[in-house]
Amino acid sequence: MTDCDVLRVFCGPHGDHGNELGVVREGSDVPDEGERQALAAKLGFSETVFVDDPERGVIDIYTPTTRLPFAGHPCVGTAWLLDVPELVTPAGEVGARLDGEFTWIEARPEWAPPRTLREYGSASGVEELQVPPPGEWIYAWAWEDAAAGRVRARGFPGRNDGIEEDEATGAAALLLTAHLRRALNITQGKGSQILTAPQPEGLIEVGGRVRLA
Secondary structure (H helix, E strand, O other): OOOOEEEEEEEOOOOOOOEEEEEEOOHHHOOOHHHHHHHHHHHOOOOEEEEEEOOOOEEEEEOOOOEEOOOHHHHHHHHHHHOOOEEEOOOOEEEEEEEOOEEEEEEOHHHOOOOEEEEOOOHHHHHOOOOOOOOOOEEEEEEEEOOOOEEEEEEEOOOOOOOOOEOOOHHHHHHHHHHHOOOEEEEEOOOEEEEEEEOHHHOEEEEEEEEEO
């Protein structure tokens, strides 16, 4: 049986909620892409990370059905677990830093998989949404307090792979930040918290709390 650390990423202010993440520290134990995909499907997390070089931060990311060149909450969680200054993903090098209770990554919005950003008129409208049918990845959001940059959001992957709603999605938060061109404080899902901030040269920081599950 391959060892797998289970984390919760983007936890709320009291350390609750967050999106579960599986991290296989010994990626060499599962070298084949097909085997990695099968294990990710078996584990059933929205994403599973395989660490191919812990010192350099080389990682490989899978959903239950596909391999991803980049994803937000897997990078934040793995950066916290490995405590490295950067991660190397197929999309590019992701900067990483720990700052008190928050772990931050720095990435480019063009690395994120496509998402449909769908704005609603109120936070309560987002909270009342039913899970849409499979088809497109929808990030539903509304302002809670536009002046303060506070957003209410929910993520619906639409992949028909058993993950009907994603509790906290860093890549979608990154895309929303790029779209709005401002720092955000996002409450997603049941109570996860994601912080973002635009940086020079088109980069965006995404940060949150990480805990062992």
